[in-house]
Amino acid sequence: MADVTIEARNTIKAFGQGTQAVRALDDVSIQINRGEFFTLLGPSGCGKTTLLRLIAGFEMPTSGQILLDGIDITDLPPNRRPVNTVFQSYALFPHLTVAENVGFGLTMQGRPKAEVADSVARMLALVKLEAMANRKTSQLSGGQQQRVALARALAPKPKVLLLDEPLSALDLKLRKEMQVELKRLQTETGITFILVTHDQEEALTMSDRIGVMSAGKLQQVGSPKDIYTRPVNRFVASFIGETNFLPAMGVAGGAKLGCGAVVDGVAAQGAVTLTIRPEQVRLTAADEPGAIPATVTLLVYFGTDTHVHLALPDGASVVARVQSPATGEAGLAQGQQVGLRFAPGAVQVLED
Amino acid sequence: MAEKFAVTRLPGFTTIAVVAFVALYAPILTLVAYSFNASESAAAWTGFSLDWYRLAFQNDEVKNAALNSLIVAAFAALISTTVATLAALGTTRRAAFRGQTAIYAVINQPLMVPEIVTAVALLIFFSSVKLATGYTGLGYLILAHAAFCIPFAYLPIRARLEGMDLTLETAASDLYASSWQTFRHVTLPLLMPGVLAGAMLAFVTSLDDVVITEFIKSPGQDTLPTYMLGQLRRQMKPDVNALSALLLAVTLLLLAGVYLLTRKRAD
Incomplete structure (x- = not known):
């Protein structure tokens, strides 16, 4: 039996009040396994980012639960969840160096300085940015900033890493390189990755499993091959690949x-x-x-x-x-x- | 295609601009020039001299007034900047709320209410406090200055906050920072240029206030501007020119600081 890390149970997230309320998430339940590369795929406005933000703790569900290793974390604030995020805009701290950015999470957890320095060095080596440790983040290229964001989110060894359209700001060539890089990092660290993307090719090439979303609902969950060869409905069939x-x-x-x-x-x-x-x-x-x-x-x-x-x-x-x-x-x-x-x-x- | 309206192309634009600049700056330049005049008369230039500066620096009343000015301006800037920072955090970090306009009006009230009205009101209020407590120190001036300096400190801080990416704070909380840690390690450092600019503006505003100070200072108490006003009433002496030039220098220096802190950074 699969070992579940993150589970969403009947989560509903509504924005707005009364009759104008819009359900960004409409009764979504999903189980994501330990060490899995899971992708939430769908067009913009389908609710995939909302689900990611619920898991991170940036938003509270209107109803339903989020569980981590079987424990209800629905009411925990983001700083008390062993879950880290790579933001679409990277959100690197502009007043800190690359090393200080990467060490931020561990420093906030109150780890000893030596341990932080040690971990920062290992993380920078992992993303091949050792030479940049003392630079300001504004001096880095887009691809390098992306890697700092990854190292920063991985440094505290989260149980789950959330990636919100992390490659959308990169050009095509760099995006292909980072796809391989992400897959390598996931394999090396063994951490559960949850990626949000609207790019079906990205989803097919990187994921162990894909959850296709539309209109606040999960349409289909399965391996890339399942989703491609056995789509359950017209939306899934047309959103992934071309079809007749x-x-x-x-x-x-x-x-x-x-x-x-x-x-x-x-x-x-x-x-x-x-x-x-x-x-x-x-x-x-x-x-x-x-x-x-x-x-x-x-x-x-x-x-x-x-x-x-x-x-x-x-x-x-x-x-x-x-x-x-x-x-x-x-x-x-x-x-x-x-x-x-x-x-x-x-x-x-x-x-x- | 319709041409864009450009004020610089109106006839007489250059002439009017030159006249305006002369009217604004000629008196100031004259004052600075005459502070170096050897003669005691303001009518004739008799040679270069630093005597009036020397005289001003040797005058105990001047030293006292300058010290008062600095103490009042420093404390007023500290208090008003702290209050303004909290006000800016309270008014920008959230969706629009009911009564927001009213709150802006209250914060910016000193910019709109005539200064003389505030001065009279404070005079009456502080008189009764003085009568009740017997305290006659600089505290009244500090409090009064802090109050009218708040909007000057508030505006640059709010501008800085509005330009700040909220995702940075979300990222900090994602990386295990409590709300206090987020403020201490992310919000405040990023806000610092705005806070310093606000403090400098507040300091300058307090430094050259005359009206409110004149009304509420205790007898014998003087700040630099009220001392100079008193001197002028008796006799026009060039040491006042020298003091004015010094005040101008300090003000320009601080405003240059504000400019450097608030301009858009290249990166």
Whole structure:
């Protein structure tokens, strides 16, 4: 059985009063395991940052509980929770040096000077900033400030590290480097990381598990692979990666598309929506038996891949992603008639 | 595209500006110049001399008045800056609340109520206190000055607080700082330039006050400005020029300090 570090139980957070109250969090329950890299993913305003602030103690839930190692910490102020935060703006203290920033938490806890100095040196080595110890934080680059913020939050050895969109201020190249760096730090320290982000690629590459949020509710919790290959609803399917949606009717042994073709091997009843990732759509010759006939409407070149936009006989559109050389050699062209098949087991039936 | 209105392009702008600057600064420059005049008459320049400064420094009454001025200004600045800091913390660290405008009005009241009214009111109030306690020291002046210096100390402190990132305090509490530790190690150090600027402004304001001091000082008590006023009533002597020049120098020095502390930092 998994060892739970942080648990939110039926948490509701409402802002505003009476009829104008808005539920930023609408009855969210979640369990996050020890040593896990957990990501809260969702668009802005979905409540992911609110949940993070409840765990940090910056906000009190309107109702519900926050538990740490099974103990209710809902009413504890932030300075009494063994949980530290890396802020989106970093929030480094401008009047202190890099070393003083990193040592701040331990100093406030009243640890002896020697222990603080020792720990600061270890933390700076961990984030490779030993040479910067006596600089003012304003003299550092964005990436270096980010690392100071990480070292500062890790120095007191928190049970959980919270990261609020920590990479959003960095440029693309630096962001990729920091993604690897974060994963390395998490593995080396063994601390539970909870990351908040709206970047689905960041979530997929770094996380052990992802919680997808929308409109104050948790939509789905699972491994990156689960979330990508088996989205539970339309929101999750469309928010993570690209996908095709096709309306269909459940029939015996499958689902019937608008154009009359039957997709085998899916269990559906009544009107449903089928979803399939573009890389799971296979192109065949137009006359291959069992293939769904389609017309190429647009070719979009992406380097290694090409997106082939297709129109089904009833006008429904489907995008297929194929490896680039295939298009040139196969001689795919706009207006061409082709056949398409869905990879076995790749079609998902969505609830709504 | 409509052109932006620019006051500098109006006809006669340069002329008016020059006249205004001359009217403002010529008397001051003349005063400073004549403080170095060898002659006792203000009418004629007879040569350079530091005699009036020497005379002023040797005069016991001047020394006494200067000492009073410094004591009153220092304590008034200390008290008003402390009160102003607390007031600024109370008025900026929260969402807008009912009666906020009224509170600003109360804090800034000395800027709006005519000084002479405050002076008369304090005179009447302190007279009865004097009668009851028999105390006639500098305490009255210190309290009165502290009261009217509060808005001067309040404004730069509030400006500094409003520009401060609240996330820093959240970060401190996240890193195990109690609310007192957060104030002591994060808020106050970041607020310090504003506090010092406020203290300097309060000090300067107290240093050159005449009206309120004249009304409530005990007999025989003098600050530098009231002493100078008394001297002028009897006889126009250039040692008053020398004292004025010195006061001007101190004021300019402190205002330069305020400027250095409140200007936007490059980093």
